[in-house]
Amino acid sequence: MAGEQGSSEEDPVGTQALEPEAVTLERAARVLHEVFGPLLDADYLAGKTELRDAVAARFELSQLAAEELCDDLERADRIRFVRTAEGAAWHIPSEGAA
Numbered sequence: 001m002a003g004e005q006g007s008s009e010e011d012p013v014g015t016q017a018l019e020p021e022a023v024t025l026e027r028a029a030r031v032l033h034e035v036f037g038p039l040l041d042a043d044y045l046a047g048k049t050e051l052r053d054a055v056a057a058r059f060e061l062s063q064l065a066a067e068e069l070c071d072d073l074e075r076a077d078r079i080r081f082v083r084t085a086e087g088a089a090w091h092i093p094s095e096g097a098a
Helices: 025-036 044-059 063-075
Strands: 080-084 087-091
Touching (some): 025 063, 044 087
Antiparallel strands (some): 080 087
16 A cells, blocks of 8 residues: 555654564563562462553553563563462562572
8 A cells, every 4th residue: 555655664663663563572671579479469360460460561462462461471480370388379580599
């Protein structure tokens, strides 16, 4: 389409910086640690939903994109679900501990 040509030059406020590609696992993990600390006391699904919602809000992502990012964080061991005799929680290691 002719109207789309040169659209990147017509972005005076830099909205392209908000694209999902700009969100790294490191940034997302750091934000989750800032929001929740090292532990989110919640069952698997409820906790993962809270993590997803925090990522979606902070980086202005769709719920689907935020859920995929949380899946990537979990696969990379940047967040992990732990269950002990005392209960269950999501562990969010600090940046240097991952």
